[in-house]
Amino acid sequence: MRHFILTVSLLALSAGTVIAKPPLRDVAQIDNAVFDVAVADQIRKKCDDIAPRVITALSLYRETRKLARKLGYTDDEIEAYGDSKVEKARMRAKGEAYMRANGVVTSDPQSYCALGRKEIQKASRIGSMLREK
Template sequence: MRMMLPLIAAILMANASFATALPPLREVKEIDDGLFAVAVADQIRKECPSISARMFRALSYINALENRARDLGYSEEEIKAYVESKAEKARMRARGEAYLKANGVSYAAPETFCALGKSEIAKATRIGQLLRAK
């Protein structure tokens, strides 16, 4: 029986570590949605000549997202892998394109980017907080 106690303790500890495994960063809503806002704001400022980025605010926000991911237990390697992943970039791009389209934006009409940007700024959304009308 004494031989069984260490084995049982080891099994319980192994199960506990599996139970506390972190989900992929793409499934952490606050991180994924934060990066989504940065991506959409960046696209708006690139396409609309009358809107610019609040660069200091954007960089501070990205830094805060990275710190939050670390606070949640993600390693630098996990964060870097998520941010640099081609698959994640493609997923985020598709999500952004769908958002733009749902909000009446067309690449053929740059003024639609400006209209969305001004709307986001007026509503003080996360996207709008990263932008500034010139």
């Protein structure tokens, strides 16, 4: 009987223990998907020769939200991450660094086109959201 009471007590204590979720920025699958969409979006905005593959981007958006929910994040938490000025600034800086490292010069639209073509040719996730006009 004493063993039973101890087991039930331990189960009750463990049920009350909440495991904290990491911030969405620390979930690589989520953060990397957001990064790829952000880079693809900048390329298509800056290069007139490249258009977005809107359905592909929307599919990735839906899959990423679905994954976040599956990982236990609420719609409010997902929205807060997406709307955060801090996260937008962090993502912008990360994207700018990536583009600079890949030859993009902000004053040269053709450098965005070159990166876009490179991503399309590599069949990267960024490239999958872009197409040449």
